[in-house]
Structures are given as C-alpha cells and as structure tokens.
Amino acid sequence: MPEPSADGLLVLAVDTATTVAVGLARGGTVLQVATLADRMAHAEQLTPMVHRCLDAAGVVPADLDLVVAGLGPGPFTGLRVGIATALMLASALHLPWRGVCTLDVLAAQLVAEHTEPPADFVVATDARRREVYWARYDRRGVRVDGPHVSPAAEVPPLPTIGPGADLYPDHLQAVLGPRTLDPGVMAVRGPELLDAGRTPLYLRRPDATEPTRRKSVLLPASAAARRPADRGRS
Structure with missing residues (x-):
C-alpha cells in the first residue's frame, strides 16, 4: 500500500499545556476539534475526547498517519498527561509522532x-x-x-x-490575537512546525525534589548522654 502524501496525512494533535485540546485534520482540512478549559480534568477527559473526535470524523485509530504532541512549556502534571497519551497512541498503533512547542x-x-x-x-x-x-x-x-x-x-x-x-x-x-490554542491549527500545521524534539518543556525544576543530604538516625551526643539518667528516674 503506498504511503500517504504529506498533503493527505491524517493527523491527530494533542496538547495539554494551556487547556485540554484535541485536533484532527487531513492535509489542510480540519475534521474535528475538542477543547476543555478545566485542566484538572485532563486525565479523565483526554482519551474520551480523542475517541469522540475520531468517531465524529468517521475514522478509526488505525487510520491515523501521525500524532503531534504539544511539549509545552507548561506545568508538569498537565504536560505529562498529554504527552503520555500521545505516546501511548503512537506506540500502540506503530505511528510516528513529533513534538511541537505549544507557543x-x-x-x-x-x-x-x-x-x-x-x-x-x-x-x-x-x-x-x-x-x-x-x-x-x-x-x-x-x-x-x-x-x-x-x-x-x-x-x-x-x-x-x-x-x-x-x-x-x-x-x-x-494586542488583538489568539488567546487560546486552536487544536485544528495544530493538527494542520503540526507536520511542518519546527520539531521540538521529545523532551517536555517544563522550564522549571519539579517542586518535589530528592533530599541532597542524608538524615541521621543517631541521637546527638548530648541527647545520648542524658538517656541513662532519664531511664533511672522513670
């Protein structure tokens, strides 16, 4: 079976850097979009949104040619959910995927x-x-x-x-201009935008970090010296 031309690629775009956004396009034509402003619901809603877009367009996951994932910048949890979903789909369907900068x-x-x-x-x-x-x-x-x-x-x-x-x-x-990401534009332009690589653009270190200094489980010398006397008074 011949490979689809670049103009005929069926592209799924997923971004969770600013909102929860899903776009589906074939070549320069937007087929379906879905957005959700509540980023707190991204884990529960993202996959159902993908399937609703595919169903509404009359296609199945196996029809896809490319997955485009928004790499941010954005908060750790939001980006992780979107990128993990895109990677899971690409891996399960043996599809290529590329990351783009949300900005x-x-x-x-x-x-x-x-x-x-x-x-x-x-x-x-x-x-x-x-x-x-x-x-x-x-x-x-x-x-x-x-x-x-x-x-x-x-x-x-x-x-x-x-x-x-x-x-x-x-x-x-x-100035006047876009205030929200359009996942339809992302699906159309995703194959030609600058490749942002595969690393999420967190730009900040995680708030939770591993301690750099081991905590001692030994009592300080002064406390250890008082223990026998304390036991004697009990």
Whole structure:
C-alpha cells in the first residue's frame, strides 16, 4: 500500500499545556476539534475526547498517519498527561509522532489570522507564580528566542498574544490575537512546525525534589548522654 502524501496525512494533535485540546485534520482540512478549559480534568477527559473526535470524523485509530504532541512549556502534571497519551497512541498503533512547542502553534494562529502580523511579537502563557512562559517570533511566525519562563517585567516590550497576554497589563503589550490554542491549527500545521524534539518543556525544576543530604538516625551526643539518667528516674 503506498504511503500517504504529506498533503493527505491524517493527523491527530494533542496538547495539554494551556487547556485540554484535541485536533484532527487531513492535509489542510480540519475534521474535528475538542477543547476543555478545566485542566484538572485532563486525565479523565483526554482519551474520551480523542475517541469522540475520531468517531465524529468517521475514522478509526488505525487510520491515523501521525500524532503531534504539544511539549509545552507548561506545568508538569498537565504536560505529562498529554504527552503520555500521545505516546501511548503512537506506540500502540506503530505511528510516528513529533513534538511541537505549544507557543509555536499560537504564533502560527496569529500569522494565519492577520495579513500583516507584527514584525516581531511575543507569545505568552500563564506560568503562575507571577511569571509567564514566553517566546519571541518574527512576522512569519518563526521562533527567534525562547521559550523562557520569567517575571512579566523581563519579557521584551513587543506586541504580545496568547493566554498570558492580558495577565500583567503593566508589563505586557497585549494586542488583538489568539488567546487560546486552536487544536485544528495544530493538527494542520503540526507536520511542518519546527520539531521540538521529545523532551517536555517544563522550564522549571519539579517542586518535589530528592533530599541532597542524608538524615541521621543517631541521637546527638548530648541527647545520648542524658538517656541513662532519664531511664533511672522513670
């Protein structure tokens, strides 16, 4: 059976960096999309969302040609669920998969929506802790710097889009443009966006870390010296 052409690939896109998002496209045509704003429900809802998109498009998992996974940047738990789901599908179906930067998808949305996008612009998403994930792009939507995580005050003073654009008006120059990721665009553009590799873009160390110093189980000398006397008084 001949391989499908690049224009005819049936692509499933999954991203959980900002919302729970699933997109299905064949070539340049979006077949189905599903989104869920509640990231706390990603573990329970993501796989059913994938199957609903496939069913609604009249295809089965075996029809897929490629899985595109959003690698973030984003929080550890959210990214882990989305990437693990994409990898599980690709492995079970013996499909190729590629990772893309979530911010790149939002940049592609801006370029697709505007005939004259800014010469340079920033895509920002919420990193919490009064910080944002961000990257800088040229007018073609090509990433030229980042991704980074930093306080909003350290983001370049450029037109800014994305879910984080409106969070810190004193520091970010929010302009009209996408505020949520479009999984349909991700499915269409995913095969040609810059390959982000296979490593999730956490950008932060996990909050839970292994202790670097062993705890002693021995009593301090002063405490050990008092023990016999204590036993004598009991």
